[in-house]
Amino acid sequence: MHFDLLTTDSKSQARAGVLHTDHGDIPTPIFMPVGTVGSVKAVHMHELKEDIQAKIILGNTYHLYLRPGLEILRTAGGLHKFNGWDRPILTDSGGFQVFSLADSRKITEEGCKFQSHIDGSRHLFTPENVMDTERVIGADIMMAFDECAPGDSDFRYAKKSMELTHRWQDRCWKRFNETEPLYGYNQALFPIVQGCKYAELRKISAEYTAEKDAVGYAIGGLAVGEPTEVMYEMVEVVNAILPTSKPRYLMGVGTPANILENIERGVDMFDCVMPTRNGRNGMLFTDHGTINIKNKKWERCFEPITIGGKQMEDGYTYAYLHHLIKAEELLGLQIASIHNLQFYLWLVTTAREHIIAGDYTEWKSGIMPTLMTRV
RNA sequence: GGGGAAGUCGCAUAGUGGCAAUUGCAACAGACUGUAAAUCUGUCCUCUUCGGAGUUCAGUGGUUCGAGUCCACUCUUCCCCA
Numbered sequence: 001m002h003f004d005l006l007t008t009d010s011k012s013q014a015r016a017g018v019l020h021t022d023h024g025d026i027p028t029p030i031f032m033p034v035g036t037v038g039s040v041k042a043v044h045m046h047e048l049k050e051d052i053q054a055k056i057i058l059g060n061t062y063h064l065y066l067r068p069g070l071e072i073l074r075t076a077g078g079l080h081k082f083n084g085w086d087r088p089i090l091t092d093s094g095g096f097q098v099f100s101l102a103d104s105r106k107i108t109e110e111g112c113k114f115q116s117h118i119d120g121s122r123h124l125f126t127p128e129n130v131m132d133t134e135r136v137i138g139a140d141i142m143m144a145f146d147e148c149a150p151g152d153s154d155f156r157y158a159k160k161s162m163e164l165t166h167r168w169q170d171r172c173w174k175r176f177n178e179t180e181p182l183y184g185y186n187q188a189l190f191p192i193v194q195g196c197k198y199a200e201l202r203k204i205s206a207e208y209t210a211e212k213d214a215v216g217y218a219i220g221g222l223a224v225g226e227p228t229e230v231m232y233e234m235v236e237v238v239n240a241i242l243p244t245s246k247p248r249y250l251m252g253v254g255t256p257a258n259i260l261e262n263i264e265r266g267v268d269m270f271d272c273v274m275p276t277r278n279g280r281n282g283m284l285f286t287d288h289g290t291i292n293i294k295n296k297k298w299e300r301c302f303e304p305i306t307i308g309g310k311q312m313e314d315g316y317t318y319a320y321l322h323h324l325i326k327a328e329e330l331l332g333l334q335i336a337s338i339h340n341l342q343f344y345l346w347l348v349t350t351a352r353e354h355i356i357a358g359d360y361t362e363w364k365s366g367i368m369p370t371l372m373t374r375v
Numbered sequence: 376g377g378g379g380a381a382g383u384c385g386c387a388u389a390g391u392g393g394c395a396a397u398u399g400c401a402a403c404a405g406a407c408u409g410u411a412a413a414u415c416u417g418u419c420c421u422c423u424u425c426g427g428a429g430u431u432c433a434g435u436g437g438u439u440c441g442a443g444u445c446c447a448c449u450c451u452u453c454c455c456c457a
Contacts, residue, residue, distance in 0.1 A: 036410050058409075096409045104411090117411040148409070192409090223408045231408095252409035273410045280413050281406085296403075325413095333413050 013266030016355040022185035023088040028268040062094035078138025091139035099148035127171035144172040151225025158196035188215035206241035216247040239266040275340030285343040289373030298322040
């Protein structure tokens with residue numbers, strides 16, 4: 001697996017490239033739909049491929065480990081075989097669950113003890129067994145096991161957490177290098193930079209992480225409660241240190257505006273639950289701004305929903321989607337999810353075109369006000 | 376025609392004499408960033424300077440310090456027998 005950097009914008013840090021994997025090429029910048037349990041919620045595989053043009057999706061180690069479980073995944077021949085997705089897959093390590101399941105886990109030097117959110121059973125995640133699990137899942141890109149500390153962590157805790165993540169990172173590398181892929185194709189390990197909202201820590205973490213020759217590097221622990229401006233600052237600090245020849249993945253980000261701002265700062269890969277989760281809850285990203293399709297004002301809007309000024313093949317109107325969501329029809333969740341993912345993929349694809357054309361910053365300035373608009 | 380039951384804020388419900396009144400649905404908003412989320416939160420009689428104030432529980436009258444709750448009659452609905 002390797003990355004080709006094709007273009008770097010002359011007026012910013014924005015880059016266009018291609019990440020080559022055994023399951024196909026990923027043009028960057030890219031947005032990766034989140035498919036926690038091996039499914040992008042409410043979206044069928046053929047819709048991901050054909051309608052949305054997704055190039056890579058995520059899975060989650062914690063969730064897949066709990067259900068269906070490793071024995072099933074191993075017997076199936078890995079997640080690709082199990083769910084039928086033949087393009088690249090990236091698995092998060094469970095590091096985010098260290099953050100989001102704070103009430104039912106305990107962190108030690110060894111790893112993190114979790115209590116299952118499904119049946120309350122107790123489990124221990126260590127850097128070593130997470131590597132083994134990601135081997136079994138068979139993700140093209142395996143994420144290191146880290147602690148995603150809360151955005152409001154104080155310096156003392158942030159430093160301690162970062163140092164633990166670094167020690168875990170070393171153990172991940174060791175286990176990764178001692179083991180082989182199980183299904184005949186290559187897997188890469190992406191280490192994760194931490195350090196919360198402290199530039200000093202981010203710098204240390206980026207330097208520490210960049211020492212290892214990885215296929216790509218991730219920036220974690222952002223968009224977890226800190227102000228947006230702080231997130232941008234931290235990305236700048238980190239990207240000034242990470243090697244330019246490798247892809248940078250900003251984990252869990254974000255809004256369309258967040259994505260363009262971070263592309264400008266040199267980020268190549270993004271993932272976020274926002275287009276799918278918020279879509280299911282009625283939030284739609286449109287050419288006119290962000291809307292809540294449940295609001296009464298869309299009841300009689302018989303205009304088709306467009307993306308980039310173009311009507312999608314199916315041509316749903318605001319009024320129809322309003323009706324479906326209000327009526328709690330499953331088709332509403334499906335259309336909203338597909339629409340938002342189409343919007344996100346259109347956004348990064350168009351950004352890439354403008355980076356290559358050399359007018360990224362101008363294009364971005366033109367579209368930002370709309371992306372920030374709440375209709 | 377005779378007998379029985381019941382009428383509570385859009386609908387459905389709770390309500391021992393101390394209640395602006397329970398809960399669900401609907402409605403109207405808001406939140407959501409490496410998914411414990413088809414979830415969660417708020418408002419939901421009127422006005423409000425957010426401290427409160429004013430009108431309410433089919434209608435009218437009554438008992439009581441005090442009535443959605445007790446009594447009388449009226450109206451309406453449902454059930455059973457003719």
